[in-house]
Amino acid sequence: MSFSKPASASRLASPAPLNALNASLLLDFDGTLVDLVDRPDAVVADLPLKALLDQLAGTFEGRIALVSGRSIAQLTGFFGQPLIEFGCVGSHGAEVQVGGLRAAPVRPAALSVVEQAMMSAFGKTEGIIVETKSHGVALHYRLVPAAESKVRELAARLAQSSGLMIQEGKMMIELRASGHDKGTGIVDLMAHAPFLGTRPIFIGDDLTDEAGFAAVERMGGFGILVGTERPTAARYRLDNVAAVRSWLGEAT
Numbered sequence: 001m002s003f004s005k006p007a008s009a010s011r012l013a014s015p016a017p018l019n020a021l022n023a024s025l026l027l028d029f030d031g032t033l034v035d036l037v038d039r040p041d042a043v044v045a046d047l048p049l050k051a052l053l054d055q056l057a058g059t060f061e062g063r064i065a066l067v068s069g070r071s072i073a074q075l076t077g078f079f080g081q082p083l084i085e086f087g088c089v090g091s092h093g094a095e096v097q098v099g100g101l102r103a104a105p106v107r108p109a110a111l112s113v114v115e116q117a118m119m120s121a122f123g124k125t126e127g128i129i130v131e132t133k134s135h136g137v138a139l140h141y142r143l144v145p146a147a148e149s150k151v152r153e154l155a156a157r158l159a160q161s162s163g164l165m166i167q168e169g170k171m172m173i174e175l176r177a178s179g180h181d182k183g184t185g186i187v188d189l190m191a192h193a194p195f196l197g198t199r200p201i202f203i204g205d206d207l208t209d210e211a212g213f214a215a216v217e218r219m220g221g222f223g224i225l226v227g228t229e230r231p232t233a234a235r236y237r238l239d240n241v242a243a244v245r246s247w248l249g250e251a252t
């Protein structure tokens with residue numbers, strides 16, 4: 001008897017070498033440009049990464065953007081500069097910065113209530129981290145995986161009482177306003193120079209990146225999933241952050 005792969009298990013190919021001609025480069029941050037670490041604030045935007053982004057900004061003549069679930073303020077903190085030479089989509093699409101101008105909705109008042117409830121429930125639990133962002137509040141349980149069900153129960157209850165939506169992440173769950181995602185953020189960004197009229201290439205690893213993959217496909221571009229294969233709207237795949245950096249480093 002011989003075995004073959006079912007059609008649904010088809011493997012995503014690696015992308016062809018990156019060419020900047022008439023293309024825009026959109027990059028997720030955590031898990032794509034930097035490896036995941038135990039604590040959300042322990043990430044470092046290292047010097048080789050900064051040099052790589054500067055090089056890409058030149059190759060793509062400014063058509064490069066970070067697209068993150070982080071707030072733009074957090075990203076700015078990691079890079080230690082205002083990021084005005086790049087586009088930026090932050091807070092899962094709520095914030096868009098392009099050409100030095102930023103658009104962002106008002107922070108929902110419900111987020112402060114939710115943050116307080118999370119702090120009362122888990123503020124004294126070793127290893128559970130409450131991350132407060134401009135447009136969301138996240139509960140991280142990477143250091144205490146056994147707490148996942150309790151974290152999820154609280155998030156579900158708070159989503160119901162606050163009207164905020166649940167954003168799934170990697171070993172974390174976030175509450176945020178609905179009405180935007182990385183897809184809408186990318187569409188907003190791509191409507192402005194220097195991105196307008198070019199083909200978007202988006203690289204990401206997380207569930208929040210799926211809306212971005214779908215959006216760039218609709219705009220004639222493509223997505224690249226980072227990490228283990230899963231059902232995805234991305235067309236290609238790279239293994240990990242090191243593979244992403246190496247592929248980006250060869251861009252012409």
Ligand SMILES: O=P(O)(O)OC[C@H]1O[C@H](O[C@H]2O[C@H](CO)[C@@H](O)[C@H](O)[C@H]2O)[C@H](O)[C@@H](O)[C@@H]1O
Nearest residue numbers: 029030036037038039040068069142170171172
């Ligand atoms: O859209 P991204 O730029 O990929 O951001 C997604 C979330 O990333 C961060 O959490 C993840 O990375 C942490 C640091 O490595 C890790 O400890 C955590 O387990 C991961 O889920 C960030 O803290 C979130 O706010 C972002 O939404």
